[in-house]
Amino acid sequence: MTAVHLGMPAFPSFPEAAEAATTDAQLRRNLRNATHTIRDKRARAVAELSDWAGLRAAAAAIKNRTLRHLDHYLLQLEEAVTKAGGRVHWAIDAADANRIVAELVKATGETHVVKVKSMATQEIGLNEALAAEGITAYETDLAELIVQLGDDRPSHILVPAIHRNRSEIREIFVRAMGRWGRAAPDGLTDRPADLAEAARLHLREKFLSAKVAVSGANFMVAETGTLVVVESEGNGRMCLTLPETLISVVGIEKIVPTWQDLEVYLQLLPRSSTAERMNPYTSTWTGTAEGDGPREFHLVLLDNGRTGALADQVGRQALRCIRCSACLNVCPVYERAGGHAYGSAYPGPIGAILTPQLRGITSALDASLPYASSLCGACYEVCPVAIDIPEVLVHLRERVAETGKGHPAERTAMRAARWVLEDPARLARAQRLATRARRFRPRHLPGPAAAWTDTREVPRIPEESFRDWWRRTQGGGPRAGGGPAGKGGR
Amino acid sequence: MRVALFITCVNDTLYPRTGQATVALLRRLGVDVEFPAQQTCCGQMHYNTGYRRQAEPLVRGFAEAFAGYDAIVAPSGSCAAMVRDVHPRIAGRSMGRVPRDRVAEVVPKVYELSEFLVDVLRVTDVGAYFPHRVTYHPTCHSLRLLRVGDRPLRLLRAVRGLDLVELEGADECCGFGGAFAVKNPAVSAAMCSDKVRHAADTGAEVLCAADNSCLMHIGGTLERQRAGVRTLHLAEILASTQDDPHGSGWADGERSPA
Structure with a gap:
């Protein structure tokens, strides 16, 4: 099997990358502000709908059914897209998809493409692959543009430049815009309106000259072969309508069977992602149309590990994800570690369950991702398609522990703990042993336990365990009903 | 029963x-x-x-x-x-x-x-007495898995002498998460740092929760920081009465650690 690419250089492991992030005061402040703002807005937008729970259940059910019959819907989609004048390409992995896209671009004779914000092309590292073939890809989503100009990496699914504030963005524009095209206006300030105007001028030049566009898609409607892109800026629509050739790279799990199914997600997605009641720019297209929009349309259907994830009975629910990023915005770990620590195009809680499944648990980084959560459950609570992220995290931890990627000392300790806890007599003996050492209360513990005492005191060991106290006193004082304070409650 | x-x-x-x-x-x-x-x-x-x-x-x-x-x-x-x-x-x-x-x-x-x-038992007033300023941390599994809702708060509000103050960001995880605290110590500590800051900001002397594992983490951090806030399990507050405010009638050994 070829290695699955997720478009990111690897860090040694999540804890190491996250530790560095926790000391970056600017990053901490940027992320705290941004995530808390979106989080609160989302909560208000969702509270407006009385049938949210029903929508959420429907969204999960539709995706489950679709995934169960994915083979059927993919063929239906291929047929419909072909009939509407598009061409369908099947890509088994990132290298395959990159090769197909590069060949399609080369066939047009162009060396520049404009891009609609897309997770799938981040996942496969398309921009880098095209660059290696002498093709420059211009990101046109404002946040992706900031990331590209800053020679940076996205750190959030919806807001890729969430780790940047406006003064940092101004610096990036002033420094880099000229190298990529139209330079930033003289005397650019960090007022959001001025920054947006600078981006508008810079991008307009690209939209008007591009002959080829590359996009992803939020949904694909199998019954008609229609693709759907949901965005807020209108820049995506420029790319989807102006160029002559459109190439869309889409994960095979993005299918919904019918337009009626789509309606459910178009209600859930904007409220979950940007806290909007209705999405500002929802573009749909079906193949090609004479005299309107691109004359050539290619759909690259991307597997890249998805079939493997689908085979996992617990893990497959991650394929329901509609990339809203609500789980990132509520995650206390993401808020403090930042998106880059996850070493993947997919950060946050969804990334922690998606990346190891798509990529396989082959590196120390992948093996550390399922543990990048306190299992607080905030992600599951906000997920619009009810992915039980904590359940999948624990399931993947099991895989890490079983495949020998876990720590051997940990395995031994777990076995020993089980042996003690299996038997009340053994537990009691262990407790008495601990009690004997109770006067020794170290401020710093050695080995892995140092991770605890670096910032916390260890608990005091009591003189006697509860079970020994009960055995000695039968639960202490007077029995129920015997004391004057006894109140009837039963 | x-x-x-x-x-x-x-x-x-x-x-x-x-x-x-x-x-x-x-x-x-x-x-x-x-x-x-x-x-x-x-x-x-x-x-x-x-x-x-x-x-x-x-x-x-x-x-x-x-x-x-x-x-x-x-x-x-x-x-x-x-x-x-x-x-x-x-x-x-x-x-x-x-x-x-x-x-x-x-x-x-x-x-x-x-x-x-x-x-x-259908009681909210358990006859308790606890003359202290207390803030309550709901803990993730009570909040999101069991959905205990405001039950602990109703119990605390009925305690005589208790001054209950709201904890900012109460529904956010304290960063314990079992193995998480050891496998991701930096993020865990960063999370707890916010939790203990919010607790100290309330002016409460006691941070109460219904889970001692979370309290071990929060309390261990508070103690290390000499923050002047102690942690206490909900049961210990509810067991305290006017006649026996320190639990000498039911507790064995020394007082609960701060």
Whole structure:
């Protein structure tokens, strides 16, 4: 099997990358502000709908059914897209998809493409692959543009430049815009309106000259072969309508069977992602149309590990994800570690369950991702398609522990703990042993336990365990009903 | 009604005072609570760290130890949630190593302490007295898995002398998460840093929760920082009365650690 690419250089492991992030005061402040703002807005937008729970259940059910019959819907989609004048390409992995896209671009004779914000092309590292073939890809989503100009990496699914504030963005524009095209206006300030105007001028030049566009898609409607892109800026629509050739790279799990199914997600997605009641720019297209929009349309259907994830009975629910990023915005770990620590195009809680499944648990980084959560459950609570992220995290931890990627000392300790806890007599003996050492209360513990005492005191060991106290006193004082304070409650 | 106390291994070993308070409180309310001595641990540490097979004997042991009781009361939201949420799943995937029917029988009888008081005994005023300023941290598993809602707050509001103050960002995780605190110490500490700052900002002298594992983490940080806020389990507040404000009648040994 070829290695699955997720478009990111690897860090040694999540804890190491996250530790560095926790000391970056600017990053901490940027992320705290941004995530808390979106989080609160989302909560208000969702509270407006009385049938949210029903929508959420429907969204999960539709995706489950679709995934169960994915083979059927993919063929239906291929047929419909072909009939509407598009061409369908099947890509088994990132290298395959990159090769197909590069060949399609080369066939047009162009060396520049404009891009609609897309997770799938981040996942496969398309921009880098095209660059290696002498093709420059211009990101046109404002946040992706900031990331590209800053020679940076996205750190959030919806807001890729969430780790940047406006003064940092101004610096990036002033420094880099000229190298990529139209330079930033003289005397650019960090007022959001001025920054947006600078981006508008810079991008307009690209939209008007591009002959080829590359996009992803939020949904694909199998019954008609229609693709759907949901965005807020209108820049995506420029790319989807102006160029002559459109190439869309889409994960095979993005299918919904019918337009009626789509309606459910178009209600859930904007409220979950940007806290909007209705999405500002929802573009749909079906193949090609004479005299309107691109004359050539290619759909690259991307597997890249998805079939493997689908085979996992617990893990497959991650394929329901509609990339809203609500789980990132509520995650206390993401808020403090930042998106880059996850070493993947997919950060946050969804990334922690998606990346190891798509990529396989082959590196120390992948093996550390399922543990990048306190299992607080905030992600599951906000997920619009009810992915039980904590359940999948624990399931993947099991895989890490079983495949020998876990720590051997940990395995031994777990076995020993089980042996003690299996038997009340053994537990009691262990407790008495601990009690004997109770006067020794170290401020710093050695080995892995140092991770605890670096910032916390260890608990005091009591003189006697509860079970020994009960055995000695039968639960202490007077029995129920015997004391004057006894109140009837039963 | 036969009522069993599920003490949990953390309380049993490190926080017996919480167990003693639970017993005193339940007896005061007329419940003749028993302690099935066969009980040990719910297996949460094993399961959550990725050792589901190691948790299986503990799940089986739980079902055996508590068979036949009408209600099983746990002074821990996290362990109650483990039993209710996960034990049936472990049994279901155990290929018969953990009997599903026995687990299914015992699971619906499990109550977190505030659920038992409010839903089963139908009391919110337990006759407690605690003349201190207190803030309450809801803990993730009570909040999102058990959905205990405002039950603990209703109990605290009915305590005489208690000045309950709201904790900012209360529903955010403290950063304990079992193995998480050791595997991701930096992020865990960063999360707790915000939690203890919010706690100190309330001006409360006591941060209360219904889970000693979270309190071990928060309390350990507060103590290291000399923050002047102590942690206390909900049961210990509810067990305190005007006649016995320090629990000398029911607690054994020294006072609960700050």
